[in-house]
Structures are given as structure tokens and as C-alpha cells.
Amino acid sequence: MIRGIGFKEDAMRCTLGVDIGTSSSKGVLVDADGAILATASRAHDVSRPHSGWVEMDGRVWWEEFVSLAGELIAAVPGAEIVGVGVSGMGPCILLADEEDEPVRPAILYGVDTRAGEQIERMTDELGAEEIARVGGSLLTSQAGGPKIAWIAEREPEAWARARRLFMPASWLARRLTGEYVLDHQSASQVSPLYDIEAERWHDEWWERYAGPIEAPELRWAGDIAGAVTADAASLTGIPEGVPVIVGTIDAWTEAVSVGAHEVGDLMLMYGTTMFLVATGEQTLRTPSMWTTAGAFPGTRNLAGGLSTSGALTAWLKDLTGADYPELLAEAEVSGPGARGLLMLPYFAGERTPIQDPDARGVIAGLALEHTRGDLYRAALEATALGVRHNVETMRAAGADIRRIVAVGGGTQGRLWLQVVSDVTGLVQEVPEKTIGASFGAAFLAAVATAEGEPAEIRDWNPIVESIRPAPETRALYDELFDRYRWLYESSKDLVHELAADQREASA
Template sequence: MSKGGGNMTMKQAIVAGIDFGTQGLKVGLFTVAGKLVWKGERSYPTVYPHAGQAEQNPQHWWKALREVLAEAASVLPLSQIEGIGVCATSSTVLVVDEAGTPQTPALMWMDKRAVAQAQTINEKEEPIVKDILRYSGGKVSEEWMVAKALYLKENGYLLPGRKVVEQLDWINFKLTNRWVASQCNAVCKWNYRDGEGFSPAFFKAIDLPEYREFWPEEVIPVGSQVGVVTEGAAVELGLSAGIPVFQGGIDAHIGMLGVGAVDSGIMSLVMGTSFVHLVHAEEPVFHEGLWGPYENPILPDKWLIEGGQLSCGSLTTWFLQQFYPHVPAEQLYRVYDELLAEAARIAPGSEGLVMMDSWQGNRTPYRNPHATGSLVGLTLAHTRYHIFRAILEATAYGTRNIISTFEETDVPITRIIACGGGTKNALWMQILSDVTGLVIETLEETEAGSKGAAILASYGLGHYLTLADAAKALAEKGHVYTPQPDAHRAYDRYFTTYLDLHKALFPIMKELIVT
């Protein structure tokens, strides 16, 4: 299997960056010089069987890829594609049989049914457990692969011959017929240590000693070659057999490459269904309110520190679904334009309306799976537009809280580069800048996941010496948002209220949990 760094000829090869996100698939075809040639997308549904649960059908992912590539083929010959990179959500976990056929729905990253298993792991007193968890912020999350794998074991899903894999692993298998895990996912979500691998003592201590039986045997770095597109996959997708497929990772993390956030101190702010805040560091930084430090998950010799919000873009989606169910999907853009125009007329603070954004729990800095949402300050004078603006402000308050947590460490944040679908919303971006009091940059190409996956393929094919070189060369700047002093001062007061609400309402929220 090849790795990047060979042929440095800058020919205009076409590479495909494939990004499986929460709400849908995005595919970008780029030249290896970073020029976008074509892009397309398809949505797929998420099912919420019970409170705190979220599932998808893996076959919907593959169908979406087939449809998008068929659309691309009507524009240019897919035979021009010389390399493929893939990124996906994490930890979106499914059980498969020996042939790779899904035996369960995929438990989405936001699924919280492994809360008890995560708590069990976090309460272990064995020194090996404490040592391993030290590199994941002192705890595992109920979202992660390890807790979900333990849940699946305890509920009888791990039968002989089955595997427990992530969305990325399954897609790579469908393309290449090889089970290979990503070092990015394994380090960040599977308690894997670069250079040391998995600790048998750790997994024995947490009652998962048989992990080797059902996980992919090999863990390879981001940018390494997974395999090549098989004859079967080529026929299904309309591709040429033999195209190299290069290892990706978590969509938000690969997005760091897409925005060029490869130097220490640059925060990559990924604005999608959830928000993810990622910063590279030269040395490990330990803080109980942040995830990590993760050792070399994306770049060699770079530690990664992570923060995140669970409910962001999903809140605006919920708002449209609940307030505008009668509007056809193809007409919703007009509704959205109206919402933005009306919300922009409302003063900072939504006239005394403050929302908590923890509708699916709080990831950073409180790590509270029992947290839910709240909307405080409602009066008969408030309208749907106030509520919509309060949603945008709530996510900005959450981001400010996370940035404040980063500032408690020795990692200086020198720049913030935002990417993802949320950056298309100029009002949201200005609110983020006003609430945080920071300059926020965006990119010309907003979908950093597919761009980052394409960068992986460009590097893997040998057009760049390092991943960092490729990322810096191909990132393109877009708009810059600067905080407005008056708005920032107004938001200081509301941010204090936002923090106070967490202290007051978290205990009540736990009592309200429906089991």
C-alpha cells in the first residue's frame, strides 16, 4: 500500500473527496491543485426511535453515493478520477456479518443509549484505566465507539463472525473489500495510542477483552492507502476499478485539512448539525473540560485538542420542521430568507430571550449527557423570529463557553477559521463574531470535509510531500467577520445569564429524563 510523498509532478489529475455527514452526503471533485470541478449532495434520513436515540440505515449511505456519482457522470467522465478520499461522522457504529451486511441500524454519533456503559468505564479505579483515559480528557463519552461496543456486547449483538465498525470503515470496505480502521478515529474515539496501539489490559479492565475479535485488525494513518476500488464497487458506482482509496477520518477532523488549520493555535470551527472546535498543539494539554489530548490523529507530531456542541444546525432544522411543516422542501429557502431578514431586525439578546443549546446533551465543557434544551424569558410579545434568533445566539454562547475553556489552557488561539453549511448564514456568522468578540474567517469552499478528503487523495497520490503542505496550498480564504463593539457588550450580559441557566437547570433536567 502506498503513502504520500512520491511523485511530485503537478499534473491536473481529478480526485474525489467524499464526506458522509449527519444529514447527508457531499461529494466534491477537485483537481490536485485544489480547484473545484464539480460537487453534488444527497440527504438521507435519521430516525429517533426514543428520546436520546438516533439511527440511520447504512444502505441509505451507499444509495446516496451511487446517485451522486451518477449525477457527476452526466457532467464529466468518472474515468478521470485518479484517487478517492473519504471522511464520515464518528462514532456512528453498526454491527455487520462476515460479508459486511449490516445486522443493526447504525447508532449515530449523537445516540446516547450507551450512557450506562460510559459511566461504568469512567468509574473504574484500575490504574491502567485512569492512564488511558487521561488522553481522552479523563473520560470516555457515551457517543464513542468503546462505550457503544460495550453496549452492543451487553445487549447480545456481538455474535460469532460479526464485526462492530464505524461508518467510515464500512464505506471503505464497500469500496475496497478491506476492513481497516483510521488512526484518526481510533485515537480520538477508540482509546488507541499512536505507537502503542490498543491496551489489552485496559480492555480487560472495562470488560471488553474480546475487542480484537470484532474490530478491524489494522489501524492505518490518515492519507495511507486503504486499497483500490473493486470490480463490484466499480460496477455499482460507475467508477473505474483499481482507483486508489486513501484513508480518511472523522469528518470534522479531516475538515481541518480542508481549511488549512494545520499549525498550532489555529481553531477549526466546523458548523454543521453539531459544532466541533479543534486546535492542534505542540505538546499535550490536559483539561477536564476538553477532549484529548489526542496524539497524532491527523498529522505526525501534532497533538489535537477538541471541544464540541451536540445541537446546532439540528436546531434550525427542528425549527423549520415544527413551524413550517406545510412548506414543500424546495420552497424552504424562501422561508429561511424571511427568517434571517426578520431576525436581523431584532436587537442582540432577542429582547430578553435566552436559549440553552444542550438539546441532545452537553459535550463541552460540562460533559453532561442528561442535559436538555430550555427557552427562558418568553413573553406574549415574542414571535417565531425571536425564537429563531435565540437559536442562533444559543449556539454562539456555547461556542464562547468552549473558547473560554480553551483559554484556560496554555494553547493560544491565534485564528478561528469556520467551515460547514452554517457559514452560508451571514447573520449567524456575525452573531458568532459579536458573541465571542473574535474575528472569524470563512473559506471560499464552505464544505471543508469533502475538500479535506480530496486533499488526502492528492497527498496520497504523491503530489505533495506532506499533508500539512497539501492543506496549506489548497485552502482558499473567503469572508472575514469582525465583532461589533456595541453588540459584543450587549451579549456579555446575556452570556452570563446563559451560564447561570446551566447551573440552575441541569439538576432539574436530570429529573425530567424519560426512560
């Protein structure tokens, strides 16, 4: 899908941003004032060949970039592209050979839970305290290091050919410029191979677990990786010599897109999964969250994520055959508490704060009189309860959360935003543009290539609305949160047995 809007006939300075997401790739062409001139998107699917595996062919990332760039440029013939921004889901592990051909599909972020044995063994070998001291976080399904070790142990033929490590943004930067770089924020999630305080690769552990892989050069997200090569220009239509930024993981780029990357900010991203990023100056360590480098020098992040959010609502939509407007209207009628339903949203395991890849979805209280609207309401409330669990865990770890900015496709439905504010008791600020990480990537490219004073994101994307919690629902949701926590603890042993049965059936 592509949309173009009015533009000047004479050339105007523009930046192009592309983000590779879990369910789609999105591109945007933006002028120097932040006006969106054209947007384009490509839907794609991930592969789930076994229970707990989530993969994607990395070659699709470049193919979709080429397609998006061509359509965006064609939509605005008066555009003079002066910079290119890239971002993508992560942390992903895409290993390529010396010719930059992928040796296997990319292993995705924390939703892929295959490396449990490697997590356990590496923790035993290195020590949990030392891993947290060096990398900031304990090893979980989000960590890149155990996934590299999994390939080395389980797929020796692929491992024998592997020479380079990429994530979506760095893969695009490589294809566009020929430079082999990775941003610090992404690198800090290749735990335990990155030293968060020294802001460099941990050479000893890199050699131990990723020996034959050439370590990419580390830069910051908004730095310029290089310039578009002649070959890339011929494929994409982007002029040769145009600067390309290093880029970073989509959640962090999305935080940039709404100005939620300053100290004291919390970005709450509504997407296929839910993601939270709190920004500060100190390295906060807690076993149940992810400590990472920030997107920019001098910042640190405490991050978390739900394994399902939009994926859960999409599952219900597909299951019931209804469309989203119908389900939202029926969920509104259902009302707070979903007429006595309580759902655990762990349909793909769960990331933070329980860090339990064997968690599974639970729907408690079902009766014959319940409707699909009740189920949809319970799903919205389940994700909101997960957000509250994460926020409370962050604050307990010392995070100073002063403002919350909501972003992502899920912000288009105001009911979901209201439910999250009601359950958490937090005010959410909503920006004018919620197009996402592609817009943030275009902004970073504009800053990196600015002539004179660089743009400010508050001018490109001002806050236009605040969602405030309804005080009359507070007591109900406080009680529901207590039940939510109790339901997980009470059912997890049985659920873990069922998860094991699912793996056996899948095998």
C-alpha cells in the same frame, strides 16, 4: 441534486471525495488545481427509536456512495479519476459480521446517549485517572468503547455475530478496496480502547470489552488504504486500481478542507451540530473536552461539540413554517439580546463542555410580544454562547489558539457568523470554498496520488473574508454569557427530572 460546470473534452486528472454526514451525504469531483467540477448530495435521516438513541443503517452509506460516484462521473465525462477520498461523521460504532453485513444499525457519536450505565461501570472498573492517562479523555457519550459494551450487554444476538468495527470512512474504504483499516484519529475516539501516547490499540482493554471483534489495522488519514477492486469498479464506475485513502471523521476532514489543521489553528464547523477542533503538539487533558490523536502524525487535538446548532435552527424553521431567509431577516431586526430572550441550546442534551446528556433546551424571558424572529435570534445567540463556553474551556486547558477558521453550511448566513464573533470576541476567517469535508477528502486523495510536488490547501481554498466582532455589543454579550452559565446551573436539577420523564414516556 447535482451540479456540473464546464470541463475540458480531453482527460484531466481529478480526485473524487465523498463525505457521509448526519443529515446528508455529499460528493465532489475536483481537478488537480482544486477547481470544483461537479457536486452531488443525498439527503437522509437518522433514526431515533428511543429517547437518547440516534442510529443509522450503515448500508445506506455505501448505497449513497455508489449513487453519488455514478452521478459525478457522468457529469464530467472528461475526468480521469486518479484518487478517491472518503470521510464521515463520527465516532460511530457499526459492527459487522464476518461477511461484512451489519449486525445492527450504527450507533452515532455523542448525540447518542444510551450508554450511561456502561460509562459509569467502565469508569469504576478502570479508574478515571487511568482512562485519562491511556486515552486522553474521560468517558462520555462521545466515547465508542461504552457503546460497544452496550451492544454486548443489551443485544447478545447481534453481539454473537459481530466480528469487525467500522465507521463511515472505513466502511467505504472496505467496500472499495477490501482493506480493513481505521485511522488513528477515529481510533482515538473509541475510548478507552486506544492508547494515545503509544498510538496503538490498548490490547488488554480491547480484549476485555471488544474481545470477539478483530481490531482494524491503524493508519493515518491521508495514507492509501488500497485500490478499487473489480467489484467496486463495476458498481461505482470508478476504474479498477484507483487508490483510495484511509480517511477520517468529517470534522477533521473539514479542517483539512480549509487549512485549519496546523498547530495553533481552531476549526469551527457550522453544521447540524457545532464542532470545534484545536490543533497542537501536546496531549492536553481536561475532563470536559475530548483529547484525540490528530489527523496526521505528530499532532494532537483538543475537540468539543455542541449537540445542536443547525438542528436547532431547522427545528425552529419547521415549527414556524418560515424559510431561512425570512427568519434571518427577522432575527436581524430583533437585534443583539433578542429583545430580552435567553436560550439554552441543549435540545438534544449537550456534549462539551458540560458533558450532560440529560440537559434540555430552556427559553427564558418569553412574553406575548415576542416573535419568531426573536426566537431565531435567541437560537443563534445560544449556539454562539455554547461556542464561547467551549473556547474558554480549551484555553483554560492550555490550548494555544492563534487563528479561527469557520467552515460548514452555516457559514452561508453571515448573520450567524457575526453573532458568533460578537459573542466570543473572536475574528473568524472564512475560506473561498465552504463545501465541507468532501472537498477535504478530495484534497487528501490528491496529495496521496500527486505526481511531483503535492498541492497546498491554501492554493486550493484561499481565505477571502474575516468576520470581526462589533465592539459595541461586547458588554451586552459578556453579561448574557454570565446569565447563560447561571441559567444552566440553576435549572439543571429540574431539567434532569424532566429528561427522566421523557425517557419513561418514550419507553
